[in-house]
Amino acid sequence: MSLDTASDPEKRLTGAHMLVANVALLGGIVTGLLQGLEHAGVEFPASEYFLQSYYHSVSMHGVLNVLVWTTFFIAGFLPFISARAYAMPLASPRLGWLTFWLMLAGLLIAAVPLAGNAATVMFTFYAPLKAHWAFYVGLTLVVVGTWLITLRLALSQRDWRARHPGARTPLAAFMSLVTMTMWTLASVGLAASMLFMLIPWSLGLVAGTDPLLTRTLFWLTGHPIVYFWLLPAYVSWYTLVPRQAGGRLFSDPMARGSFLLFLILSAPLGLHHQVTDPGIHEGWKLFQAFLTFAVFFPSLLTFFNVVASLEGAGRARGGKGLAAWFFRLPWGDPSLAAQLLAMLMFCAGGIGGLINASYNMNLVVHNTAYVVGHFHTTVGTAVTLTYMGISYWLVPHLAGRALWSARMALVQAWTWFVGMLIFSTALHELGIRGMPRRTMISQASYFQPEWSALLPWVGVGGTLLFVSGILYLLNLVLTVTVSRAPAPAVPEFAVSTAPPEDGPAILNRLRPWIVTAVVFLVIAYGPTLARLVATSRLNAPGFRVW
Amino acid sequence: MKRGATVYLYELAWILPSIAIPVGMLAALLVTAFGAGIHVPSIAGRIDPTRVTETAPFDQPGVVKTGPVSYEVRMIGQIWAFTPNEIRVPVGSTVTFVATSKDVIHGLFIPGANVNIMLIPGQISRVTARFDREGEFFMACHEYCGIAHHTMGGKVIVEPRS
Numbered sequence: 032m033s034l035d036t037a038s039d040p041e042k043r044l045t046g047a048h049m050l051v052a053n054v055a056l057l058g059g060i061v062t063g064l065l066q067g068l069e070h071a072g073v074e075f076p077a078s079e080y081f082l083q084s085y086y087h088s089v090s091m092h093g094v095l096n097v098l099v100w101t102t103f104f105i106a107g108f109l110p111f112i113s114a115r116a117y118a119m120p121l122a123s124p125r126l127g128w129l130t131f132w133l134m135l136a137g138l139l140i141a142a143v144p145l146a147g148n149a150a151t152v153m154f155t156f157y158a159p160l161k162a163h164w165a166f167y168v169g170l171t172l173v174v175v176g177t178w179l180i181t182l183r184l185a186l187s188q189r190d191w192r193a194r195h196p197g198a199r200t201p202l203a204a205f206m207s208l209v210t211m212t213m214w215t216l217a218s219v220g221l222a223a224s225m226l227f228m229l230i231p232w233s234l235g236l237v238a239g240t241d242p243l244l245t246r247t248l249f250w251l252t253g254h255p256i257v258y259f260w261l262l263p264a265y266v267s268w269y270t271l272v273p274r275q276a277g278g279r280l281f282s283d284p285m286a287r288g289s290f291l292l293f294l295i296l297s298a299p300l301g302l303h304h305q306v307t308d309p310g311i312h313e314g315w316k317l318f319q320a321f322l323t324f325a326v327f328f329p330s331l332l333t334f335f336n337v338v339a340s341l342e343g344a345g346r347a348r349g350g351k352g353l354a355a356w357f358f359r360l361p362w363g364d365p366s367l368a369a370q371l372l373a374m375l376m377f378c379a380g381g382i383g384g385l386i387n388a389s390y391n392m393n394l395v396v397h398n399t400a401y402v403v404g405h406f407h408t409t410v411g412t413a414v415t416l417t418y419m420g421i422s423y424w425l426v427p428h429l430a431g432r433a434l435w436s437a438r439m440a441l442v443q444a445w446t447w448f449v450g451m452l453i454f455s456t457a458l459h460e461l462g463i464r465g466m467p468r469r470t471m472i473s474q475a476s477y478f479q480p481e482w483s484a485l486l487p488w489v490g491v492g493g494t495l496l497f498v499s500g501i502l503y504l505l506n507l508v509l510t511v512t513v514s515r516a517p518a519p520a521v522p523e524f525a526v527s528t529a530p531p532e533d534g535p536a537i538l539n540r541l542r543p544w545i546v547t548a549v550v551f552l553v554i555a556y557g558p559t560l561a562r563l564v565a566t567s568r569l570n571a572p573g574f575r576v577w
Numbered sequence: 578m579k580r581g582a583t584v585y586l587y588e589l590a591w592i593l594p595s596i597a598i599p600v601g602m603l604a605a606l607l608v609t610a611f612g613a614g615i616h617v618p619s620i621a622g623r624i625d626p627t628r629v630t631e632t633a634p635f636d637q638p639g640v641v642k643t644g645p646v647s648y649e650v651r652m653i654g655q656i657w658a659f660t661p662n663e664i665r666v667p668v669g670s671t672v673t674f675v676a677t678s679k680d681v682i683h684g685l686f687i688p689g690a691n692v693n694i695m696l697i698p699g700q701i702s703r704v705t706a707r708f709d710r711e712g713e714f715f716m717a718c719h720e721y722c723g724i725a726h727h728t729m730g731g732k733v734i735v736e737p738r739s
Contacts, residue, residue: 084724153721157682159698160723242626242682242698285588306617307684308695309702313619320606324599331595339587385602390617391610394693398684398719465688467719470727477715477730529584571626571698574681576656576723 038114044127046429048107049422051135053504055099060500062092067454067493070486072473083148085471086577093154094145097410099138101260102173104418106134106180108263108425109207112270113184116201116524119194122186126179134176141169151577153469155253156229158245161573164233171225174218181211199531199539202283203270203524209290210262212541213255216548217298220251232573239570243310244563250301251556258297260410262290264417267370268337271421273525275367276360278344281336283527284534289336291538292329295548296322299555306393315559316390322555323388330381337374340525365440366522369420372448373413380408383459398469401462404455412451416444419503424522426507433516435509439502446499454492457485618694618704621675626698629653629679640664643673652676654683654696656723659716662731666708667738673705684720687733695720708735 065088069075075085082088114121121127144150144163152160156167188200188208200208224245232240273280280286302319305311342356350356362368383405386392396402427434434440466472466482473486537543609615629635634651638660641649648670653660655678666672676685678696685694690706708714718729 086721086724086726089721157720160681160721243700246682246697282584282588285592305695307693308700309618309621309697310623310700311620313617316617321603324603324606327599327602328595331598332592335591335595339591389602389606391606391613391615394615394617394691397693398686399688465686465715465717467684467686467717469721470717470719472727475717475727475730477717477732479715529588533584566623568623568625568699574656574723576681 037118037120038111040120040124041111041114041127042429044124044131045107045111045425047131048103049426049429051138052100052103052107052418053422053507055095055103056500057504059092059096059100060497062088062095064493064497066092067496068490070472070493071488071490072486073490075471084151084577086153086469087148087151089469090151090153091145094141096415097256097260098154098170098173101410101414101418102177103134103138105210105259105263106130106177108418108421109210109266110180110183111425112266113187113204113207115521116203116205116207116270117187117191118201119187119191122183122190126183126186130176130179130183133179134173137169137172137176139169140172141166143169148577155249157249158229158232158240158242159571159573160577161233161575164230167225167229167233171222171230174222174225177211177218178215181208181215184208184211201524202280202286202527202531203266205287205539206262206266206269206290209294209541210259210266212545213262213294213297213548214259216294216545216552217255217259218252220248220301221253224248228569237569239568239572241563241567241569242571243308244560244567246308247302247305247311247556247560247563250304251298251552252301253304254301255297257406257410258293260414262293264370264373264414265290265333267417267421268333268374269340270524271522272337272367272370273340273344275364275370275522276341276344277348278340278525280525280527281339281343282529283531284529284538285332285336286527287531287534287538289329289332291544292332293326294541294544295551296326296329298548299551300326300388302555302559303388303390303393306390307397310563311559315555319555320388320390322551324385327381327385334378334381341371343528363437363441365434365437365444366420366423368441369423369444369447370417372444373416373420376408376416376448376451377413379455380405380413384409396462398467399462400458400466400468403468404458404460404462407451407455407458411455412447416447419447420444422503422507424519427510427514427518428521430511430514431518432510432514433518435506435514439506443499443502443506446495446502450492450495450499452492453488454496457488457492461485461489615691616705618702621703622701623699624677624701626677626679629677634675635677640666644671647671647673650674650676652685654678654685654718654729656680657718657725657729659685659718659729659731662716664731664733665736666733668711668735669707669709669738670735671705671707672733673703676702681722682720683718683722683729685716686719687714687716690714690733692716693719708733711735711737 150162150166300319300322345356350359683696714733
């Protein structure tokens, strides 16, 4: 069976996920614009029919962008790309559709209190802020849905292996399965917090909760969730982008190796989000800071492998010099340009992330605007702009129509990049000057005059990002509705200069790595969680203070 | 050798620095953290979050002199204020903040003084800072704590030594 027909049964399913993801993104960029303008001094347009407060807006912005846009995109993209990589339809389309409807139901259940200002608790929902129970139940259903995707990818791999005994799993399918496996393992923290604490508490079945324990369980999942967002972008960077650029993947075994390292190292480091928390021993914080630097290793492997692949492509196109080849890449292809810009921004984002995680340096930047600047370069650009770049070939393929305007898509990608450069630079600097995050800053009682010069740039950058986001969505809508030309071919998978058979067989297995991941998690979190559970009194009452 | 030797050498030439770079950064981190004696918040005890105002030392929030140049600030975070919200100490003082929250999670953030700690219901937070520069330091709650979160602030006034 050819690649194209293999993924055909997935087309409608992937399209359904993409629709939900992009509707969420629309909500995310509208709220984002209003928040950026608030920082620039424009009064926040609170209204009892739409956004009831600045904080209502921030809660919507976070949930829609980082929970819904990402998760639904991933749930559409990874199965689609896996089917193409296997050149075989995935197992059980019924399971795929059941998963979609479960996740959509969960989303709608959570959306009612969220939109109605009954869950203005941010996407981190730290207890004892107490949202309506439907918010917790809905989000939990979405998480359960993601586990079913893991199951479906695992069943598909089993089918494929039965037909291809001894062969290496195709790279894109292998990476998709590793990503979902990592996420499924890591999401146990969130699931435990929801099922045993937050849901019974919000339903009134138990009187109190333990804020530090729920927060620790949240971050057990809350750091690996960033790899859950990022690794699907890496799937594209490794398996498609080298060929889109006109080259080959440098090393397939190294790519597999880096993903397996992400599988074992993504989760046991969430405490670096809690460096300033009381009640957790600083020794464990330092230990997890070590592991945070360890996960920088597979990131550097990825950087090298992807850049080496691009360099090959640039030189094949006649590029010369130490760095001049970079400009020889086919920048006129919006799908590629968006992803190259995403990579550039991620260089800054990755280094900024190390600063956040640097234990003592965290005391300077924790919970400041610096962090907001940081994650807009990472999830807000490395991930989001890559997903947009993928959409520029995926949506035309799903609709069977050519992208409405490649030129508008190019303008969109550059506008996002420039907007983000302005937006995130201003926020990084404001954070270093002590401006807190998640705060209606123009109304702050401790407003500092030195922030005034930088805040308008948050509004300028935010506006550019909004315009870019609208151009992206408009292009997709016009593609689906009015574009008439047939869709071009989907990007083929890149061939590797070092084929998978060059790597040791352990790079084709999952079980030993899963066991290692669990051991790491138990070592890094076991003592802290055991102590928190043993000393917990579950006596903090809930508050609705918005 | 089965694989292309060039590819293999390139891989190795990157894998080794990829290990060396994080290790080097980690070493720099350890030297600066422990060399400068910086501590991040750690375990300082639990408290019943429903009985904060009846539990010592939070039954008497305020500033207490504990030595010739050292003070202890016993502080409660609540929606949407710090108690106390104005702290006066002479320049050169070492100030230990002992704080907790009586409702939702708050943050105690004093930029410029390396005070950055969460106030979590049920937990006691403890952090020590030295104020070597005269003037006013603002403090802010830097964890979203409800509709008037942005009004939760205060100041530390570092006065000349008399």
